[in-house]
Amino acid sequence: MPYKRAAVVPANDRHFNYAASAQLVINPFVDQVVTANQEACRLFGSSLQELCESCASALFAPSFPTLVVFTQEVLGNGRAWSDRLLILHGGDEVRVEVTARCVAAGEEQHLYLTLQLADQLLRARERSDAERHFLSGIGHWNRVSQVFQEFERENQLLLDAAGEGIYGVDVNGMTTFVNPAAERILGYSAEELAGRNMHSMVHHRHGDGGHYPVDECPIFAVLKDGTVHTVDDDVFWSKSGKRVDVEYTSTPVRDNGFIVGAVVIFRDVSQKKADKKQLLAALTEVEQLKNRLEMENAYLQEEISSEFNHHQMIGKSAAVKQIMQKIELVAPTEATVLINGESGTGKELIARAIHDNSDRSHRSLIRVNCAAIPEELFESEFFGHTRGAFTGATADRPGRFELADGGTLFLDEVGEIPLRLQGKLLRVLQEQQFERVGESITRRVDVRIVAATNRDLTQRVAEGQFREDLYFRLNVFPIESMPLRKRLDDIPLLTQHFLMRASARANKSGLKIPLSEIEKLKGYHWPGNIRELENVIERQVILARGETLRFDMSSTTADSAEPSLAPTESSVLTEQEMREHERRNLVAALEACRGRVFGQGGAAALLGLPATTLSSRLKKFKLDPLLFRGAERAGYK
Template structure:
């Protein structure tokens, strides 16, 4: 380009050169070959390149030679150079300029063509360092994500707590002086001080959830949440979403991301009620989480780690389910670290007076009554009943009678024409487990290790199987 043309571009800038030198944005004036003919002080300050070093040279090779990841940025692709060639103005974001010291900074810039007599003679580029803006945007985005996460957490916890409040419960089930209850409470107190997994066994209505809540309340996690999941209340597909949560759009109706019960219970306790109702598929997924303490939300790929204490409960005979291949033996071993059996009410009838008084006190508040006691005649009748529905049935009977009475002493005639059906277990859990292991050993010709060994068939480490055999007094016959 001739001197005359250079002078024309300078003349284009001359009228406002004082202003251009004063502004905070960097400004380059280029000729049609992309050579620098004007550089303001702000551009020098941002890049570290002085006017003396750049004037008359192609500035692309100095400050625009590479992308932010270090890959080469060909001059033919340079937006500034292209404007000097094709006359098309551009507004560019997402690129970097390189400083003289080898570092780079994010920029936004615009390019404007310079014409003389409708003839393209060069271009002007105006750029600014957006590092601080990006940092602010990142901070705002991070703050927004934190707010969204907290909002989501609060929303989930609020929903959960509302559900919990809707299910009234009383500590009455843990009242009693019978030897069998004292023994159970002693076990509860011991295991509560640990993080061990607890399996609570007992019939419907015996107060298994109350035992779980008591374990949590006595534990180091008492100031964190105890989250309950009723495994029988969901289909296998819905249970997975309920346990692990889901991402927005993971399935039809998933309008927003939702945290599952495992996330809500982080640093706290997860109570899996009616664990025996889980499908085999759900059992497998639960086993993985129990082993790894990590999972992914439905429809997501991010691995989420949690620190939770598991308490499970069931009224089912898990050993019989294992024998019929409807419950995984490896999951059973994972859950059955410390079993606690809640006795049925018929085995602790001496506790009925204390239980009745505790239930009456709770129901007084609920019903707006002021009943102080129950008559001896009514108590005697209650203590001679077998209570197939256990404490829940006792609560229902007392609530019905309290609604009907207007006296301060509860006095009623409890007529029962229903014979209690008392399930009788033919074998204990230990007996069924021993028989299952023995049958497998015989089928494997008493081979324990290897691909065809009993340990492999049972899904157990060899050391664990040998330990169980020793504990159950199982040995190979001579």
């Protein structure tokens, strides 16, 4: 049933109706306005009937939660006051001060509210404070005023000439004088500031906009402790509302031993802070560039010290000429290149030749051995990370894509990338943008991709181990890196080149290889390709007792661990026999090293192969090094 309002208006309702402040009577339990006076109707812009038909909560809708708390306080204590309630006034949300009292109306409890606009009360109080200040202690004011007048008169030339802002306040914080520089910085005239509270005029908010209580102000602290306060990072607010970054010193002023005020000298450091911020940004950028150059240098030094890092291709065979023709065609373009070939055939040389003959040769060629990167570090290695992104990330670090920006990224052993990570690589290859690990900023790069693999990627795609879309993205321009057994005519040139390099490293001169030994080298099938040839020559240079090198091709290892299956004119190995020969060679090396693959005395060192290449071959033949830790071969034949 509808709520029936009780007759609760005071007997002399004319006094209630014509009261100077807005009066409301509400029933909080049914959320209804019982009655209101004319001033309340004017405040809410509604008639008495409209107000009485309104919900009380609707009048305070902008601060409904605060109204609920306030109502509970009135009902609990019988009366309360608040200046945090908001109402709609003229279409705007305005703050009101409310004094409330709880009155029993029969069996009900009604709230009598007196409402006043907070802004109007604030202005009225300020006028009252000014009048009270003016009327109280005229003698004291005159004496204090005389102190500051004498100070201003004695230092007038200094005040006018000073580039810093200078102003004085009395013991109550009221402004006594302002110099021209302070007027210029703050935008106020001396007349506008004189006799006004300086804190409420220019120091009322922190830099973040939060309220700055006067009892926390270092300027006014001198009025209590009598010591000089210096602040080098604070904010004043100009007449236009503009933030002014300042540093200042507040010094107490004494008269007959008593503190009567303070003099404040301040300086606008907005431009200084902006310049400092710009300088820090520039230094950060320089530091980032420095880190990037250091990273690039580390990678390049790694490449320079690489065992198989030559910057020219050697050979005159038809296979080499065909490769060179393809390099000349594709190098000037931006096309992605996929280099296929067995390990040790010089795929990196082809990548370097493409880079050196492209428009990107002024930037770096960054190499990534995809087979050597653990899955958990894949994203960090490729895309970089920020400090704290994971345990051990003690500093920001750019990835290989960033280092190769403007240059070429060589993805070696690309077929070894785990399937679950191939999608992330494909996205970056397509969009040329990525995010560092632990960072939400998207970075864009301009990178050319050259990839290499010793795997049959079409077979890997068929087996579901390599994404087909990634394969097509990489295989724009394929180049086949021929094995050494298909370019035997290049062995004399390669042999002479490696002999010169090995002789220089071993500090041996005058060494030579007879033609008969060259023919012996040409008769070998070279499962390790050019890298194996280089290792064989370097080993013989080290072992040489005279000027002539001799080769015993009955073994591919220094200690003759493997019996020879080298082809002769009367015995030619099939592809399957060659694969079986290579497998037996790997088994022999693992047995000799007791299953050890890496490091000194490992199978990789014994075979003269990079550890990553040997690991790849072991996977290819499904050989587990752990099974060779014992004395027996565990069934391998």
